[in-house]
Amino acid sequence: MTTMATDVDSLPQDLLVELCVSIVSSSPTPREDIMRLRASCRRFHEASKARKVGRCMPVRRERAFHWLDAKGYFAFLRSCAECGNLEASLILGLDEIYNRRRKSLGLYHLHKAMKGGHRVAAYALGIILLQDPQTQPLGVKTLNKLAAMDLPGAPSAHESLISGDVLIATCRREAASAMRDLTWTRLHLRPRSPCTNRLCGRVEKAGKANRWSGEESYRFCSQSCRWTHELYEFSELI
Secondary structure (H helix, E strand, O other): OOOHHHHOOOOHHHHHHHHHHHHHHHHHHHHHHHHHHHHOOOOHHHHHHHHHHHHOOOOOHHHHHHHHHHHHHHHHHHHHHOOHHHHHHHHHHHHHOOOOOOOHHHHHHHHHHHHHHHHHHHHHHHHHHHOOOOOOOHHHHHHHHHHHHOOOOOOOOOHOOOOHHHHHHHHHHHHHHHHHHHOOOOOOOOOOOOOEEEEEOOEEOOOHHHHHOOOOOOOOOOOOHHHOOOHHHHHHOO
16 A cells, blocks of 8 residues: 555656546546545545546436435536536536526526537527527527537537537437436427418428438428427427
């Protein structure tokens, strides 16, 4: 043990931080592993508390912890969110809105994640804003920017090869999955009012990107109709 401690003491702090990041990134139980590291020696205890470790923590892998110790789980999420973990901010935002009924705080978390470039948080924020007539124009604007991939942060290599519609479909599935992991709440939407334009909502001939994704492509008479359709598509997944 003394030899191991001496070996660790000889390593630079930034290398220890990178080791912690590597461990949590590949671990199926990152929270437990980081706690073991903290207990192993003083140097790892310090390194594991670096902001980069919290920022890189794959918090979705700890969703089973939510049902075992909800208080501890959300304390863990808040700690990660304070380090800039965008996924933690997404989950906190959804929890505040749908479980705790604190919409303003939930929107704050989602907006924070969106500003950091989190696509699913931007989608969730847009969908939530769409449901209130007063914020519906902002919801349309948010989803338009997402579909155009006009958000902070560079698109991933995968995103650069896909269309906006495919990105929206991917975000829809991931946002619905996050909702199902977190809450039993379901969206209760009013019956959809048909558009006066008979061509609005018609299925178009699938393009190459749509054939690849399995998503149908629709024609809409306005952005409002387009995103209202998306809201109902999302509600069917949760």
